[in-house]
Amino acid sequence: MIEAIAQFGSGYKPPSYHELRVPLLQDEKAQIDCIKKKYEDYWKSESxxxxxxxxxxxxxxxxxxxxxxxxxxxxxxxxxxxxxxxxxxxxxxxxxxxGAAHCLDLMLEDIGKLKAYKITIERAKTMTSFIYRHYKLVDALRKKTNGIDLVRYGVKRFATSFLTLQSLYKNKDALKQLFVSDDWNSSKLSKTETGKKVLDTILAQTFWNHVLDCLRASQPILVVLRLVNGDERSALPEVYLAMEIAKKRMKVNFANKERSWKKVLAIIDDRWEVQMDRPLYAFT
Structure with missing residues (x-):
């Protein structure tokens, strides 16, 4: 890049910040998409x-x-x-x-489809999408969370939703402080319909109770997923043992809510027994 600028000589006017991050970036992306499309068409028709x-x-x-x-x-x-x-x-x-990691991720997908958890995940997504669409709101929140972001990306697709719920619950006090502050109340965002809905969600104790239920259902599986995706690859017998511990932890997490843990365990057993119960693993 430097060599190209030097060859141009004096009088070169660099693109503006806006040009670099919007039209020029979009043009480059469009060109790459065109190149990629012919390969994607081939992959779809073959794989x-x-x-x-x-x-x-x-x-x-x-x-x-x-x-x-x-x-x-x-x-x-x-x-x-x-x-x-x-x-x-x-x-x-x-x-x-x-793969064990994919099997665990599909468990989280199935759990996330249960009505009680699905509604909570959707509300959380609405909240985080609203916050991250407005950079001033993100900056204000980061000041209260010491730079920690709410959205946490997992190595697997469906793990991300539950990791984000985990982060939201950990930072719920910071969220409440932000959305009752004078800065929020005086902002234009607080007057929007979405802003009002997000505020109602954050201040609703029932929402946080449901988030906690989601964590009770997902945390034991996330522990096993972390084990499977760790730097040191675990032998399957070790993963089998971790799954048994996870199921026991699930029952403890829900305490007297037998109906809740039975639904989750049914999902776990269905995925695990059908996909991972192999003679090869039993032998090892």
């Missing part, structure tokens, strides 16, 4: 077919040597499930299994 995936995996197994391949691990998409079954039918010594 969705189990037969094609089977041939791809099978050729690699042949290349490596069937006796040297014990296990093939993929995600839980239907095309990969079908591919895994086809591989095991042809290769009697081989096991196909879905």
């Amino acid at each position: 969705q077919y189990a037969d094609m995936l089977f041939q791809l995996f099978d050729s690699k197994i042949e290349e490596i040597g069937e006796d040297n391949v014990v296990q093939v691990v993929t995600n839980n998409a239907a095309n990969y499930v079908a591919t895994g079954r086809m591989l095991m039918q042809k290769r009697s010594k081989l096991y196909w299994t879905p």
Whole structure:
């Protein structure tokens, strides 16, 4: 970049801050999207077919040597499930299994679909979206949270929602302080319909009670997910033990709310037993 500017010589006028971050950035993104589109079209038409995936995996197994391949691990998409079954039918010594992290993430997805948790997650998303659309509001909040952001991104898609709820609950006092401050009350945002709804949510104790229920349901699974995604890869027997501990913790978390933990445990057992209960893991 510096060399190009030097070659231009004197009189060069650099783009403004606005030009760099809006029109020029959008133009570059549009060009990259055009380049990427032809590859995406190819990926969509090829990767969705189990037969094609089977041939791809099978050729690699042949290349490596069937006796040297014990296990093939993929995600839980239907095309990969079908591919895994086809591989095991042809290769009697081989096991196909879905990834443990993806299995745990799908558990969190299913839990998030339960009515009580779904409503709470949607309200939390409305709150965080509103805050992060307005940079002055974000700056004011960061001052009260010592620079900590509310939105926490997990390594897996559905873990993010529950990690964000965890962060919201941890910083609920800072949120309340911000939304009852003179700065908020005197701002134009406080007069908007969305602003009023966000304020009502933040000040409602029932909302925070529901957030706590979401954390009771998700925290034990997040602990296992952290173990699976750690720098040191855990052996599956260790993960199996962690899941048993997680289920016991779930019952303790909900105490007298038997109906709640039974729903969550049913989701966990359904995903875990169908996807991760493999003879290979029992052997190890």
